[in-house]
Amino acid sequence: MTKLSVLGSTGSIGRNTLEVVRQFPERFQVVGLAAGCNVDLLKEQIDRFRPAVAAVRDEAAADMLARFFGGSNYRPEIVWGSEGYRQVAALDAADTVVSAIVGAAGLEPTLAAVEAGKRLALANKEALVAAGRLVTERAKARGVDIIPVDSEHSAIFQSLQGNPRNALKRILLTASGGPFLRATPEELARVTPEAALKHPNWSMGRKITVDSASLMNKGLEVIEACWLFDVSPDRIAVHVHPESIVHSMVEYVDGSVIAQLGVPDMKIPIAYALTWPDRLPVEAPVLDLFELRRLTFFPPDMERFPCLRLAYEACREGGTAPAVLNAADEVAVHAFLEHRLAFMDIPRLIESLLDRHQGGAATTLEAVLDADRWAREEALKLAAAWCR
Numbered sequence: 297m298t299k300l301s302v303l304g305s306t307g308s309i310g311r312n313t314l315e316v317v318r319q320f321p322e323r324f325q326v327v328g329l330a331a332g333c334n335v336d337l338l339k340e341q342i343d344r345f346r347p348a349v350a351a352v353r354d355e356a357a358a359d360m361l362a363r364f365f366g367g368s369n370y371r372p373e374i375v376w377g378s379e380g381y382r383q384v385a386a387l388d389a390a391d392t393v394v395s396a397i398v399g400a401a402g403l404e405p406t407l408a409a410v411e412a413g414k415r416l417a418l419a420n421k422e423a424l425v426a427a428g429r430l431v432t433e434r435a436k437a438r439g440v441d442i443i444p445v446d447s448e449h450s451a452i453f454q455s456l457q458g459n460p461r462n463a464l465k466r467i468l469l470t471a472s473g474g475p476f477l478r479a480t481p482e483e484l485a486r487v488t489p490e491a492a493l494k495h496p497n498w499s500m501g502r503k504i505t506v507d508s509a510s511l512m513n514k515g516l517e518v519i520e521a522c523w524l525f526d527v528s529p530d531r532i533a534v535h536v537h538p539e540s541i542v543h544s545m546v547e548y549v550d551g552s553v554i555a556q557l558g559v560p561d562m563k564i565p566i567a568y569a570l571t572w573p574d575r576l577p578v579e580a581p582v583l584d585l586f587e588l589r590r591l592t593f594f595p596p597d598m599e600r601f602p603c604l605r606l607a608y609e610a611c612r613e614g615g616t617a618p619a620v621l622n623a624a625d626e627v628a629v630h631a632f633l634e635h636r637l638a639f640m641d642i643p644r645l646i647e648s649l650l651d652r653h654q655g656g657a658a659t660t661l662e663a664v665l666d667a668d669r670w671a672r673e674e675a676l677k678l679a680a681a682w683c684r
């Protein structure tokens with residue numbers, strides 16, 4: 297029986313994780329849940345999965361959640377804020393933590409899970425983007441396995457199984473291209489949040505969906521792959537693959553390319569991350585290649601989608617540059633979703649901050665958090681100045 301703490305349980309990954317748990321009650325027990333502000337959904341999850349501890353964002357949300365349990369016999373311990381998230385991430389009763397809070401807000405809970413020696417099923421790519429060195433070095437020191445949940449990284453991880461790492465030549469990271477794959481620069485300048493939120497293949501949270509549309513998601517995934525698989529960005533080639541069936545590939549020194557394929561359904565990589573090296577008979581649609589008939593691949597256009605270029609540049613620069621890239625993106629995406637910035641202001645804002653930031657080593661949490669804070673403050677100022 298795997299005992300799980302799920303961070304970000306009310307989000308898209310969190311809900312898919314709990315769906316996997318629902319399908320295999322004999323394999324999993326939920327001992328901790330952490331959400332942001334969605335206390336209604338969290339209450340439903342608590343009723344169903346009966347965790348010992350539940351965390352929410354602040355005291356007001358904790359009070360609201362506690363009120364739901366007024367007359368009932370059972371209620372979990374309710375905790376809140378950064379200390380509460382740390383508690384759920386490091387619960388004695390948990391052996392595995394699913395890290396699925398969105399954004400850099402997931403970094404400290406992820407580190408807490410690593411420090412507590414929990415097996416980490418990692419969806420929160422921003423933790424690796426902002427603090428990849430810290431997270432991977434601490435995991436190594438604690439003997440913690442980081443199992444990727446992100447579909448591409450799960451595919452790479454699966455394609456590497458049984459093959460010695462030193463024979464790896466390149467990672468071929470697939471990208472759907474998002475909803476604006478064929479948009480002209482003039483069209484890109486005018487796209488709306490509503491259009492950006494219509495991902496062609498995946499149903500996901502709002503922030504990652506906009507990142508997919510700008511190709512920043514792919515940029516974040518390049519950085520994530522560098523840390524997870526210990527490769528330089530020059531050995532990661534993004535392949536646009538609009539069908540989202542080949543979830544990524546690895547090329548070996550002998551020219552062999554090994555891929556993982558499947559329907560775009562996150563329950564598959566989530567279940568694998570929870571049970572690796574075993575596989576579960578997950579209830580998900582079946583891949584029918586006869587129906588698909590054709591799988592296509594082409595190179596990304598980094599002129600129309602500068603976010604991908606910026607992520608490669610930040611990755612090559614290293615230090616705190618990726619933390620700045622990530623924080624600036626979070627602020628810009630939020631402003632875009634509120635109709636305060638145009639879509640192409642996202643890369644413009646990020647580039648402006650990367651140009652201005654004073655590089656530094658990202659070897660301590662304080663250095664990463666300082667860079668993140670600086671980038672957020674400056675990004676907010678720019679977003680206010682550019683507000684449409």
Ligand SMILES: NC(=O)C1=CN([C@@H]2O[C@H](COP(=O)(O)OP(=O)(O)OC[C@H]3O[C@@H](n4cnc5c(N)ncnc54)[C@H](OP(=O)(O)O)[C@@H]3O)[C@@H](O)[C@H]2O)C=CC1
Pocket residue numbers: 303304305306307308309310330331332333334335353395396397398399401419420421422445446447498499500501502503504562
């Ligand atoms: N969705 C997907 O298919 C994939 C997602 N990922 C990654 O997984 C992570 C989660 O993505 P996704 O599930 O789509 O995101 P969602 O927006 O759907 O969910 C985000 C979760 O994080 C919680 N949350 C948001 N802000 C905070 C905060 N400041 N402190 C604590 N909790 C917070 C939300 O709580 P609440 O709603 O209660 O406020 C919610 O539970 C991201 O890093 C994403 O890049 C990676 C691959 C695929």
Ligand SMILES: CC(=O)[C@@H](O)[C@H](O)COP(=O)(O)O
Pocket residue numbers: 446447448470471472473474498504507508509513514562
């Ligand atoms: C499901 C998942 O892993 C997402 O990160 C997905 O890959 C987004 O797709 P694109 O960024 O390729 O559009």
Ligand SMILES: [Mn+2]
Pocket residue numbers: 446447448449517
């Ligand atoms: Mn992905």
